[in-house]
Amino acid sequence: RYSTLRKQMSALAACRLQLGFRGRTYNGQPVEQFDAWTANRETGQKTLWPGVLVLSENYFSELVENAVPLDNRALHALKGSALSLDVYTWLAHRLHRIEGRPVILYWMNLREQFGQEYLGKNADKDFKVSFLVALRAVLAVYPQAHVKQVTGGLMLMASPPPIPY
Known part of the structure; x- marks a missing residue:
């Protein structure tokens, strides 16, 4: 507003x-x-x-x-979901800065960063489901992103930014 x-x-x-x-x-x-x-x-x-x-x-x-250049087409495609936009900009910023070994982030840490509004009995499960939906949408518009679901969280691997410098 x-x-x-x-x-x-x-x-x-x-x-x-x-x-x-x-x-x-x-x-x-x-x-x-x-x-x-x-x-x-x-x-x-x-x-x-x-x-x-x-x-x-x-x-x-x-x-x-x-700065990390973002693809306006990706932003347009993700515009209906704040979580998807957050995940896209986060991955665009984070993935190309990984040096050496992949980084594993656990669901608890991801929820603290992206899903504090998820409350109640099934908050962890609800967040994970929503995050994975958003992640699939992000990976569709950012195919260079190397992200893999592993036991307990996600593995982030070095990737180029969405738009080369």
């Missing part, structure tokens, strides 16, 4: 982030300037969509250096 987006964008602009990757950290304010939803009372102009968002140079450089 517009009002929720507006609140979240304002919170992002006011936040202070600490990001880390491979022993390097970024500490600071990622947003240097954020002029949004301003109205001009003199001319009667109504509130406008954000006009200016300026990222700090360091933050922008980190984003460019560590």
Whole structure:
């Protein structure tokens, strides 16, 4: 919703982030300037969509250096499922950074990351079923992804990103 987006964008602009990757950290304010939803009372102009968002140079450089390009066709195909979109972006980010041996992630860890809203008696089972449905959809649009279901979780293997750099 517009009002929720507006609140979240304002919170992002006011936040202070600490990001880390491979022993390097970024500490600071990622947003240097954020002029949004301003109205001009003199001319009667109504509130406008954000006009200016300026990222700090360091933050922008980190984003460019560590970004993973996503396939817009995949995003479009997965648009009906927030879980599928989350799994796609997570795998796109994670798989090409695996070096050496595969990584095994257990269902409990995956549920903590992706399925905290699953509650009740069968929460673990319900999450696993939903996650596997989402994973099948993701693998259909990201065929280069090497992910295998193993006892107790998933095995992630080194894979190219969805779109080459």
